[in-house]
Structure formats: structure tokens, C-alpha cells
Amino acid sequence: MTQNCEDTVTPEVLAEMVIMGTGTSIGVPVVGCRCSVCLSDNPRNRRMRSGVLIRTPQGEMIIDAGPELRMQLVRERATLIRAAIFTHSHADHIMGIDDLRIFGFQLDDSVPLYCEEGVEEQIRQTFSYAFSDPSTHAHKYAAPRLRFERITEGQDFSLLGLDIRTIRLKHGELPILGFRIGNVAFCTDVSTIPADSREQLRNLDVLVLNTLRHKPHPTHLHLDAALNLIRQLQPRQAYLTHMSHELDYDELLKELPPNVAPAYDGLRIAISK
Numbered sequence: 001m002t003q004n005c006e007d008t009v010t011p012e013v014l015a016e017m018v019i020m021g022t023g024t025s026i027g028v029p030v031v032g033c034r035c036s037v038c039l040s041d042n043p044r045n046r047r048m049r050s051g052v053l054i055r056t057p058q059g060e061m062i063i064d065a066g067p068e069l070r071m072q073l074v075r076e077r078a079t080l081i082r083a084a085i086f087t088h089s090h091a092d093h094i095m096g097i098d099d100l101r102i103f104g105f106q107l108d109d110s111v112p113l114y115c116e117e118g119v120e121e122q123i124r125q126t127f128s129y130a131f132s133d134p135s136t137h138a139h140k141y142a143a144p145r146l147r148f149e150r151i152t153e154g155q156d157f158s159l160l161g162l163d164i165r166t167i168r169l170k171h172g173e174l175p176i177l178g179f180r181i182g183n184v185a186f187c188t189d190v191s192t193i194p195a196d197s198r199e200q201l202r203n204l205d206v207l208v209l210n211t212l213r214h215k216p217h218p219t220h221l222h223l224d225a226a227l228n229l230i231r232q233l234q235p236r237q238a239y240l241t242h243m244s245h246e247l248d249y250d251e252l253l254k255e256l257p258p259n260v261a262p263a264y265d266g267l268r269i270a271i272s273k
């Protein structure tokens, strides 16, 4: 029998973060594209739209609800999503909200959507059938049961036993949120991180950060800019997400520093204090 001689103390794991989708807004493969990444057999080059599942001893929740939410939850064998948290309201982050209907039935209660005011407005417009008088429309018995819980920049909130820190990020001109839970931060669709927010992202074990491609882009980090931020923030490990078909998993991995790797759909990250 082998003895485990590790002298490092494993910190108490509070929860697990599953990166459900690592693709940019049109997904990878891109419909109709014949490039080497889109035609690749490597499962790590197949990227659904962005989203995160968090499993805690008190239940499951998600960050963002992309258009492939149902398929992602089935793939990850999720059981009952008790809450959704939103980074921002772009279509690739909210179009799966109707897939939360089943959880409203199972909970026999509304599913709370934690978001900023502007995100709430967009969700109300996009899913108007979920917020109007059900007797007046065709979805009488089938509209999702949803409610809003307001979160704001710089105000921590608690959900399913986890303390979640909101972090202001910029997505081009658009202010959006990133989230830090214990030793892990999830920041997607970022193009710049304000100085105050960078302070909130120090001493991380894991930083998940978006990287669209090699060339600069007005509203998303490109590879050099992401690596520059990672050098400043010095997480123990960084994972790149929200990637386009211009990034091949194996080729990208080879050019990254040892503490940086591309994320992939299904990647699991331990959250501890």
C-alpha cells in the first residue's frame, strides 16, 4: 500500500466550478466553417457558448445562461438549478433562460436571477412572456417562473452558502460583472479591468479570463492582453475562455506560460476559501 507523503495541507473545498462552455458568441465549430479548428477531431476544440455551473453542498447554481444551457446541464448531470447569476445581458449569456422553466416547476417557486439593473431590463424585454400576466398570452401554463434579485458592483452577496464578490469589469464601453468566490474568480467578456477591480483579483488560486484570439478586438481581450493581465494579477493558475475558432487547443497550450492553459468545456475547478 502506498503512503501519501504530501506535506502540503489541502484547503477545505467549499464547492466545485464546472466551466460548461468556453466558446465565443457564435460557438466553435462555427456553422459552415472549414478551418482546421472547426474541422478538428479534438473535443477540446468544440466550444459551447459561455457558462458556469457551481455545485455546493446546498445545491447547484449557474453563472450565465447561454443558448446551449439545457445540453450543458444534461452533459454535466446537473439536477436542480436553484439560482442564476449574470455577468451581462448579451445574447450568448442569456438566451438559455427559458431552460430554467423546469426548475421553477420542480422548486414550485420562482428561480432567482441575480443581476444588475440594466441586465434585468434586457431580460424582461427579451423574455417578456415570463413577466406579463399569464392569463393574457399563449404561455399560460408554460411560462418560466423567474424573479430578480439585485446585485451591484462592490457588494458581496451570499448564495447557497458561498460568499460571492462582485467585480466591476469593462466589456468595451459596457460595464459588466465578474465574480470571485473564495480562491477562484470568473471574468469573461472583459476588455479592460479597472485598477480597483484588479486589487480584488489578487491572491487567486484560479483566474478564469476570456481570450478571444491573437489579434486585438474592441470589446474582448486578445491573447497578449490577457497574458499581460495574468502577469500583473499573478494567479497560481489561469484558464482562458470565451475563445474563437482562431485558437486551436493544442497549439495554444504550447505557446502559454506554465501557469496558463486554455479552458475546455467540462473543466472542473475546486473552490476553497
Ligand SMILES: [Zn+2]
Binding pocket: 024, 025, 050, 090, 092, 093, 189, 242
Ligand atoms: Zn459573450
Ligand SMILES: [Zn+2]
Binding pocket: 029, 030, 033, 034, 035, 036, 037, 038, 039, 245
Ligand atoms: Zn472555423
Ligand SMILES: [Zn+2]
Binding pocket: 088, 090, 171, 189
Ligand atoms: Zn458580451
